[in-house]
Every structure is written in C-alpha cells, then in structure tokens.
Amino acid sequence: MMPIFKSARLAKSTRLATILVALAGLGLAGCDDNGGDPRKEIGANPMLPALQQYLLPPIHIAKPVAWGDDTPKVPQGLQVRALATGFQHPRSLYVLPNGDVLVIESNGPKPPIFRPKDIITGWVQWFAGAKAKDANRITLLRDTNGDGIPEVRTVFLDHLNSPFGVALVGNDLYVANTDAIVRYPYQDGETTITDPGTKLTDLPGGPIDHHWTKPLLASPDASKLYVGIGSNSNITENGIGAEYERAAIWEVDRATGAHRIYASGLRNPTGLQWEPVTGKLWAVASERDEIGPDLVPDYLTSVRDGGFYGWPYSYYGEHLDPRVQPQRPDLVAKAIVPDYALSSHVAPLGLAMYTGIELPESYRGGAFVGEHGSWDRTPLNGYKVIFVPFSGGKPSGPAQDVVTGFLDANDHARGRPVGLAIDRSGALLIADDVGDTVWQVFAAHQTTSEKTAD
C-alpha cells in the first residue's frame, strides 16, 4: 500500500515537472518572431521596427549541400559559369592588371571561449560549414588562350595569416592579413611570390579578433591605403577596451606605415571601393545582431573623412542601443545615417562598382553587393548578389537580385557569395566560400569562344 501511494505521488510530481519544463520551453520559443518583408528596409529610408531583446537568440542557418552540376541563377541577358572550383573557403578576389585572378582562400582564427554562448556559437558555425580549415593562401588563376577559362593555377602566396584584402600599387603588392599589412615585390607575369615580404604596419588582430577580415583599397594617387577594421564583438560584449581603433576605416600612409582613423562607428566595414563618378570612398557594413529579425539593416554607404556611423552606441543616426553602457551622447549626436540600407542580417561582404562594359548597359556605374546570408533570422535573408543602380554618384533605385539560387528549395545553402571583383573582360567574379567555387557572370550575347574580345 505504501509503495503504491509513494509512486503515485512521485508520478504526480514528475507530471508537474514536465508541465513546468514545457511551459518554460513555450516561453522561450514564443520569443522567436519571424522577420517581415526585407524590401521595406532597402533604400535610403528603411523601416526600423522597435527593438526586442531575446531570451533565446533565434538561430536559423542554412545547412550546406553540394552544387552538383547546378549553378547559380542569373536574370535574362546574363550567363553564369564556374571559373574554377575546388578551393578551400575562398573569401575574396583581386584582379591583377594582366588579367590574372587572385583567389584569397582564408578563414578566421579560432575564437576564444569567454562564455558558454561561445561554445554554442562554435557548434552553429561548424554546422553552417564556416569552420573549414584556414588555407591561409592566395591562388593565382590565368587564362592563357583567351577562352575565359583559366588553364594555369598556382599557389601565388602561402603561409599567410587569415588574409583578406589585396592591393597592387606599381610593383608593390600589399596583402592585409588579419594582424598586419605585408608588402611583397611583384613583377608583371609572376605566378608565385617567394619573397618573405615586409611588414608595413600592424593591424588589430587577436586574441579575440571577432571580425577578422581586413579589406584593402589603395588611394587613386597611390600614397595611401584604406583598411576596413571590423569590431571585436557584436555589441561591446568583450568590453569597450577591446574595440580600440576598431569598427573603423584606417588610412595608412604607404611610405611610413603610420595610420589615422579615416572614419569610425562602422561595425564591420568591407568592400571598400571608389565610386567612379564622384571619386568618393564607399563601403558595405554589417550591422548588429540580436535585437530583432528586422534590426539592424546592413548598409551600403559613402564614407566621409572623420565621419562617425553610430556603432556601438546607436544605429541609423540616433537610435540608441540599450546594450551599450556607458553611452556617449556626444558621439551619438553626430552619428551619420548611412546612405542605403540593404535589409537586416544579409551580411554584405563584397562590393564591386561596375565600371566595365561587358555587362548590359543597365549595370554600368552601379554597385554589385555580395550578401553572404543571415544566420539569425527567419526567413533567411541574403544569400545572393544584388545590384544597386547609381546615378550621379548616388544610389538611384531599388536593389535588384542578380545572382540567386545559392539556396535550394529546402533552404539549404549550396553556396554563399562573399567577395566580388570585375575581371579584365568586364565579367563579374564571385567568391563562394561554401561551394568553394569562383563564379563568373558575363553577358549572354557572347558565346564562350567569343569571350576573347580583349
């Protein structure tokens, strides 16, 4: 009698516990709202909803699957093909004056574990295929017979340290590793560089190195280098001290290696480009996470000398972020609203101002943006290359999808676009760091054999 009584009581308490756990689970799941139509947040005046703070951050990543024989999709008038495949996490691209294409194969350094959350984040990234081994090298592709397909493939530079940006000035080839800019002597036609290189300047690198990519752009007069330095956290969770000279674009003197902060408050500025009409510096930047599926829109913007763009204290001007304390009202008051929102969590990591003539006329003078794709938003956003038309040196219309199909019908990622470049023939090149491929987009009127024009 006694044991029966006991077990009945125990069963009752187990049931109670089950209900409690279920209720707790419901409360957590209930915080996961779906994002709205991204088109409402594209352009000069994005709709910014009220911010929300999660109990359980929404994680929605696209599981990687193989391309097989498939390719990305392009609209009528364009064609796409794989320029080369079998890379190891190709992250950015650079086209040398002789037409050789440099493929920067790189992945970030291993992040330290400060909080239990960092362990979970590591699992998530591994699941998303972002944990590929860091190849730390640059591969050179050369088309020798003019058919547009490279026959020569060599290791151009090896044993680098999470490289991203490349810039050639005369015979000086600069590579931006995650922790330093290194200069190498380069002669036209070289397919490999054996020189150990000379350090121009250190860059903010480890031990945290949250945003590790360092895009590079030389000034038109060849005297300066501009370097994008991403923040060391999502939103200062590693302390404001870890952000020293980060979330900024540096101007580095090419002769001395000395630097100054050209612009700041840009969380992760990438894709530095000169706008061809005005000659102004433009960049794409990824904004902060974990305050909602539709906050904060990533953006494309001109970058003013001395400009402050909000991070971490505010976004889109004076929208304060309550997660940052102490606040800096003096900086917030002068925060610049970016020019063109791209919608939230698309992760723009590549920018190419189109100055070629190969692609149809509608693309000339505008900007291609490589959107790596969201990991914390439902439904997924990004995972495509878009085109923003420009007129008079400013964006002049809604963004158009140009290269899509990186996600399959089940929302699995066959690839993720990252760095962009325009090759010598004027075709658009796309680094795909999940499909480990470099894609080439060219005008449809040409057949492969005709692509020898230049």
Added chain:
Amino acid sequence: MQQITMTETTLRSDAGSRSPVKADRRAFHEMLTPFPVAYFTGAFVTDLAYWQSANVMWERFSVWLIVAGLIAAIFVALAGLIDLVGSKQKPAWLHASAYVFAVLLSVINVFVHSRDAYTAVVPTGLTLSGLVFVVLLAATSAGWAFTSPHRVGADK
C-alpha cells in the same frame, strides 16, 4: 513487502528519540544542495559587481556561475530521486518546490545572461539573480534536506 515492514519497524522504534539510526538515514542529496545555492549566490554578487563597474569580467563570472549552478542542480535532482525512490523518503514539498522554482528561474537567467553586453545583466539578469537568492534563502531556511525519513503518523 518484508523490507517495508522492517523499515517501518525501525522508524517506529526511533520516532521521538534521537538515536544514531536516524543519522544513517540522512538524505543522500543533502550534501549536494548547497552547491547550486553557492553558485547562484556567487552570480548575484558578481552581477552586483557588474552593475557597479560595467566591467565585462563580472558578467562572464556570472554566466559561468549560473551554468555551474544548473549543472550542480542536475546532480541534486538525481540524488533527490535516489532518496525518494531508493530510500523511500518523504519529500518536504514546500521547501523542495521553492528550490525547484529557484532553479527554473536560473534557467531563464542563464539565457538572459547570454545576451550581449549591458542588458545581459541590468536590469533583468540582476533582478533574477536577486530573486533566486531570496527564494533560495527561504528554501534552505529549515536545512539542506528536502526529504525526511518517513514517520508513521506524520501527515500524508
């Protein structure tokens, strides 16, 4: 059945008197219950330090302390089950529920503390840590054990 009879006999014999037999029958989980209490209390203290200093080191202490407390709470629950099922002890419902409530609040708290920067602690995380501290004070006010040896004639 025979075993139960024996148990009841033993109990009956020591009811009302403090004999060494009772010491043998102390709850197994009792030696583990202080661990989550110490961890969660520590998290409250480091939350206060973060609130005052905004130094992220304290926030990191807090979240690890809460995780450690939750892991320790799993062992308390297992030991408690052994006491209830294995030794057929009687749960002290009021205090045990308060303790469980504090652990459930801490589950919410670990998610709040996993937010980035200031709002990981102020105000929600700090409030939850303080609440957990108060609830645990109440839960453990009568001792570290949440079960007691069954006594015939006790309430049921």
